[in-house]
Every structure is written in C-alpha cells, then in structure tokens.
Amino acid sequence: MTAVIDARGLSKSYGATRALEAVSFSVGSGRIVGLIGPNGAGKTTALKAILGLTPFDGELRVLGLDPRTQRDALMREVCFMADVAVLPRWLRVSQALEFCSGVHPRFDRSVAEGILRKTDIRMASRVRELSKGMVTQLHLALIMAIDARLLVLDEPTLGLDLLYRRRFYDTLLNDYFDKARTIVLTTHQVEEVENLFTDVIFINQGHVVLEASVEDLGSRYQQLTLAGEQAARARALHPFYEREVFGRVAMLFEGRTAAELKPLGELRTPSIADLFVAKMQGSAST
Amino acid sequence: MNSTLADIADGAPRSAAPPARPLTVTLLTLVRREFWEHRYLWIAPLVVEGVLIVLGAIVGHGRVHLPNDTDFSGLPNLEAQKVAAFTILQWMLSVPACVVLVGVVSWYALDCLYAERRDRSILFWKSLPVSDGLTVLSKAVVALLAAPLVSFVVALVGFLVFAGILALRIAAGGVPSVFSWDLLEWFRTELVMLVMLMIAVLWYAPVVAAMILLSVWARPNPFLWAFLAPVVAPLLERIAFGTHYLSGFLKYRAFGIWGTLAHGPTHGQLNIITHHGLHPVGTLLDEFNIGAALTDIDLWLGVAVTAVLLYAAIRIRRYRDDS
Numbered sequence: 001m002t003a004v005i006d007a008r009g010l011s012k013s014y015g016a017t018r019a020l021e022a023v024s025f026s027v028g029s030g031r032i033v034g035l036i037g038p039n040g041a042g043k044t045t046a047l048k049a050i051l052g053l054t055p056f057d058g059e060l061r062v063l064g065l066d067p068r069t070q071r072d073a074l075m076r077e078v079c080f081m082a083d084v085a086v087l088p089r090w091l092r093v094s095q096a097l098e099f100c101s102g103v104h105p106r107f108d109r110s111v112a113e114g115i116l117r118k119t120d121i122r123m124a125s126r127v128r129e130l131s132k133g134m135v136t137q138l139h140l141a142l143i144m145a146i147d148a149r150l151l152v153l154d155e156p157t158l159g160l161d162l163l164y165r166r167r168f169y170d171t172l173l174n175d176y177f178d179k180a181r182t183i184v185l186t187t188h189q190v191e192e193v194e195n196l197f198t199d200v201i202f203i204n205q206g207h208v209v210l211e212a213s214v215e216d217l218g219s220r221y222q223q224l225t226l227a228g229e230q231a232a233r234a235r236a237l238h239p240f241y242e243r244e245v246f247g248r249v250a251m252l253f254e255g256r257t258a259a260e261l262k263p264l265g266e267l268r269t270p271s272i273a274d275l276f277v278a279k280m281q282g283s284a285s286t
Numbered sequence: 287m288n289s290t291l292a293d294i295a296d297g298a299p300r301s302a303a304p305p306a307r308p309l310t311v312t313l314l315t316l317v318r319r320e321f322w323e324h325r326y327l328w329i330a331p332l333v334v335e336g337v338l339i340v341l342g343a344i345v346g347h348g349r350v351h352l353p354n355d356t357d358f359s360g361l362p363n364l365e366a367q368k369v370a371a372f373t374i375l376q377w378m379l380s381v382p383a384c385v386v387l388v389g390v391v392s393w394y395a396l397d398c399l400y401a402e403r404r405d406r407s408i409l410f411w412k413s414l415p416v417s418d419g420l421t422v423l424s425k426a427v428v429a430l431l432a433a434p435l436v437s438f439v440v441a442l443v444g445f446l447v448f449a450g451i452l453a454l455r456i457a458a459g460g461v462p463s464v465f466s467w468d469l470l471e472w473f474r475t476e477l478v479m480l481v482m483l484m485i486a487v488l489w490y491a492p493v494v495a496a497m498i499l500l501s502v503w504a505r506p507n508p509f510l511w512a513f514l515a516p517v518v519a520p521l522l523e524r525i526a527f528g529t530h531y532l533s534g535f536l537k538y539r540a541f542g543i544w545g546t547l548a549h550g551p552t553h554g555q556l557n558i559i560t561h562h563g564l565h566p567v568g569t570l571l572d573e574f575n576i577g578a579a580l581t582d583i584d585l586w587l588g589v590a591v592t593a594v595l596l597y598a599a600i601r602i603r604r605y606r607d608d609s
Contacts, residue, residue, distance in 0.1 A: 080413045
C-alpha cells in the first residue's frame with residue numbers, strides 16, 4: 001500500500017530548540033491515526049510540516065507531493081482544522097459557504113447546507129455571534145463538504161464541552177470517514193477518542209516513541225494487574241512500567257506471551273492512555 | 287501530477303484530482319471576500335457622498351460658494367459661467383471622495399494581511415487551495431483597482447443624484463438657477479478625473495505595495511511602522527548626516543507626478559480655478575500633459591518596484607505564522 005504520509009528523517013529546529021529530530025513514520029490510506037504526545041513534543045510542528053506551513057529538513061511526501069514545493073496542489077486534496085479559534089469573527093455563515101465554493105474545486109455546498117440544517121446555526125449569523133461549540137460545528141460542516149483525501153485535525157475539540165465533543169467525533173466517524181479517506185488527529189483527551197483510532201504514533205521530545213496499529217498493540221503490549229506479593233516474580237520479566245493502584249500493582253510488558261504472564265495475575269491489553277503515560281515516563285527518564 | 291495522486295487511491299475508486307477553479311472565479315471570490323471583511327471600502331465613499339448630497343442639495347440653499355479668488359472674467363457670458371459652476375460642483379463632489387479614498391486604501395493596505403495574523407484566521411485561509419500569490423494579488427487588486435473604481439463610481443453617481451435633486455428644486459422655483467447641464471462638459475470632466483485617478487494609482491502603487499508588505503511582515507503592528515518610519519527616518523538622516531535626501535524623496539513620491547502632469551500657465555500648479563480665470567473646464571484635458579506623465583521614467587520605475595514588493599510579500603506570507 002502506498003503511504004498517504006511518508007516521513008523520513010524529518011527534522012525541524014526553532015533556533016537552538018530541536019522540535020523534531022530525524023523523525024520517520026508513515027500513514028496508510030483509510031486509517032485514523034492519533035498523533036499523541038505531551039505539550040511541546042513536536043506534534044504541531046509535524047502537522048505544520050505535513051501541511052506545508054513550515055519549512056523543514058528531511059524527506060516528506062504527502063499524497064505523493066512535497067509540501068514545500070507543491071503546497072497549492074496538495075491543498076486541493078488535504079483539509080485541516082487547526083483549532084476552534086481560526087474562523088474569522090466577521091465571516092457570515094452564508095459567506096463561508098460562498099467563499100469555499102468559489103475557491104475549492106472539491107467543495108459541495110449542498111453537503112454543508114445539509115449538515116448546518118441539523119444545527120441551530122443560521123445562515124445570516126456571523127462567527128462572532130456563535131458559541132464556541134457552534135463555530136466548531138460550522139467548521140466541521142465546511143470540512144465535511146470538502147471531498148478531501150486527507151483530513152488533519154489539531155486539537156479540534158479543545159475547549160468544548162463533552163456533548164459537543166461526543167457529537168463532533170460521532171459525526172466525523174459516521175458521516176465522513178470511509179476507506180478512501182485518512183484522518184490524522186491530535187488531542188489531549190486520549191481516553192475519549194481511543195476507540196476511534198486505527199493507528200497511534202506517540203511522539204515525545206521530537207522523537208517517535210511508538211508507531212503501531214491498534215490491532216498490533218494487543219499482541220505487542222500486555223498489562224498485568226497483580227497482588228503485591230507476586231510483584232517480585234513479575235519484575236523478573238522486565239516490565240517497562242509499573243504503578244500501584246489500590247494496593248495492587250499494574251505492570252506493562254512488551255513482547256511477553258500470555259503463557260508467561262497469565263499465572264501471575266489478571267492480564268489484559270493496556271488502554272492507549274495507559275500505554276501513553278507509560279511510554280512518556282519511560283522515554284523521559286532515559 | 288495527477289498520476290501520482292491516482293496511484294495512491296488504492297482504496298475505493300475515486301476521481302482524479304479535479305482542476306483548480308478557473309482563475310477568474312477564484313480571484314473574484316477573493317476580491318468579494320475583501321469587501322465582506324473590510325466593509326469601509328464601500329461604506330466610506332457612500333457616507334461621504336451621502337453627507338455631501340444631504341448638506342449640499344437637500345438642506346442647502348442652492349447657492350454655490352466659490353473660492354474667493356474665482357475669476358469668471360475669462361468666460362464669455364452667463365451661460366458659460368453656469369456651465370462652469372456645474373463643472374465645479376462635479377469636482378466638489380469628487381475631491382472629498384478622493385481624499386477619503388487615500389485614507390481608505392492606506393488603512394486597507396496596512397490591515398489586509400495583518401488582520402488574518404491578528405485574529406489567527408490565517409490558518410483557515412491557508413487550509414483552502416488558494417496560493418499565497420493569488421491571495422496577495424487579490425489584496426493588490428482591491429487596493430489599486432477595485433477600491434478606486436468603487437470610489438469613482440460612487441462619486442459619479444453621487445454627483446448625478448446631487449445635480450438631479452438641485453435641478454428639481456430649481457424647477458420647483460425654490461432656489462435660484464445656479465448652473466446649467468452640459469453633457470459634453472460632464473463627460474469631459476469625468477474623463478479627466480478618470481485619467482487623474484489612473485495616473486494616481488500608477489504613481490502611488492509602490493507606496494501601497496510597501497504598505498501591503500508591512501502588513502504581511504511587521505511585528506507587532508504595521509500601522510506603527512507606517513506612521514513612524516516616514517517621520518523618524520528623515521529625522522535620523524538629518525541628525526546623522528545633516529542631509530535631506532529622504533524627506534526630499536518622500537515629498538517627490540507624494541506629489542512629483544502632478545508637476546509632470548500639469549504644464550502651461552499653471553507652472554506645475556494643478557488648479558481647476560486659477561487667477562487667470564476659471565479654466566474653461568473642457569480645455570483642462572489640453573492643459574494636462576498626459577503623455578509626459580505616462581512616459582515618466584519614475585512612474586514606471588515605481589510600477590516595477592511595486593512588482594518586487596508584492597513578490598516579497600508573497601514569499602513572506604508563505605511561511606508567516608505568529609502562532
């Protein structure tokens with residue numbers, strides 16, 4: 001399968017700060033990829049490089065195009081949402097539709113109108129008159145009306161309440177996503193969306209710490225919960241992370257078999273959030 | 287390029303990349319967008335003409351107050367004087383519009399690419415398939431073409447409304463008959479104003495382009511730069527070197543072309559009304575040395591500089607990001 005995004009040795013510095021250090025990863029077609037990392041990890045820098053918003057070193061192909069030199073062609077196929085604050089406050093809803101249909105060859109105005117009809121957003125309203133949640137709905141309606149191959153979302157639900165967040169992801173998944181599209185998403189609320197992802201990329205301090213599909217996570221990582229007295233035996237199997245919960249110990253292992261771990265305690269696949277915390281602390285201490 | 291893109295579509299079959307919207311459609315959309323955001327571009331000339339019409343034609347007494355030194359002695363008869371008064375009215379409704387246009391275009395040029403950085407909407411605009419070149423070009427088209435044309439048309443229509451109202455009041459007998467319509471004079475005067483506007487646009491284009499460049503580049507605020515730089519820089523030059531090259535240059539760029547345009551008895555002074563009498567206004571076109579203005583090397587150097595400045599603005603916007 002040809003990759004939608006293919007990064008090889010992607011590097012970027014801001015002065016003396018290395019935001020990305022020779023990062024390599026690839027994103028296949030029809031995937032929903034979570035790009036996850038703490039603040040300042042380099043997520044946004046990576047997304048900006050992908051979208052041709054910042055110069056960088058290294059090799060990067062997005063839909064076969066170089067974002068540095070072919071940005072205009074790329075933006076016909078790619079859509080992005082930086083965060084909720086970016087729609088200009090003076091813009092009317094009707095003008096937003098008018099503008100997008102005037103400049104975007106893949107924008108279908110009737111789709112956007114259909115989505116907006118299900119909301120409380122009126123055509124004559126200006127963005128400044130809408131609530132934060134409504135602005136996000138409007139932005140999502142614009143994006144979903146664009147028949148894009150790659151959708152990049154950088155913290156799209158930041159500052160929204162739970163209801164709007166849930167509705168946002170439901171709409172995205174049910175009405176937009178299909179096998180011909182690819183979504184790359186960054187978010188702080190990993191727990192809420194982890195069922196959405198088909199793949200995850202963990203990024204920390206400019207490095208890719210983990211890149212895996214969600215199916216692979218189950219066979220690669222194991223979480224063992226056990227009573228304190230068993231801990232010594234389990235530690236002999238070299239867990240890469242361990243923490244105490246209500247008097248019991250939770251350990252994370254990489255590449256162990258169920259036969260090795262099962263006798264020691266309760267075995268399950270770690271959640272993405274748990275794995276993220278473990279990997280971040282692990283990579284921070286080295 | 288299409289083949290590269292098609293290679294990747296190994297999921298569901300999809301149409302190849304569609305061509306971009308026709309350039310004219312995109313550019314027209316971009317220009318309309320500017321008038322949505324910067325509504326003063328069309329509101330300001332409307333307000334000016336509206337105020338002039340209300341004060342002059344509706345509330346006014348129908349008397350035309352000419353400047354004190356106006357001398358009608360060069361005109362053969364009363365009818366010629368009335369036609370002259372008509373033409374003077376035409377100028378009186380245009381000059382305020384031009385003054386406002388200078389302010390409007392300056393403000394717009396300084397704000398047009400700063401606004402998207404200030405409200406962070408730049409990332410939204412950049413998420414759409416509009417190149418930086420086309421974006422900057424659309425701003426230049428608005429500042430140098432659309433806004434002047436809007437101002438010109440509003441002033442033209444404004445004068446017709448003004449004269450129409452006044453003519454009705456004269457017909458009703460309420461006010462003295464102060465002017466006479468003369469279609470040919472009207473047309474000539476509009477033509478003169480259009481030619482002056484065109485030359486003004488060409489001459490001031492590099493100034494506008496410099497403001498657009500400031501708008502895309504300046505931190506923290508392009509307005510600060512635009513107002514302080516022309517004051518501080520010549521001052522520094524005078525203190526450091528005791529010379530006046532910069533202020534001389536600025537003065538030349540501000541007024542230089544009008545000296546070239548006017549010749550004959552006016553000696554570089556472009557006055558509609560002179561001590562030699564009111565220019566029989568139809569001959570004003572002959573007073574202008576349009577050929578000299580349009581072949582002025584500094585005019586075209588300025589146009590070349592405009593292109594360079596706009597190109598710089600395009601390059602800077604490519605990776606401009608304050609977030």
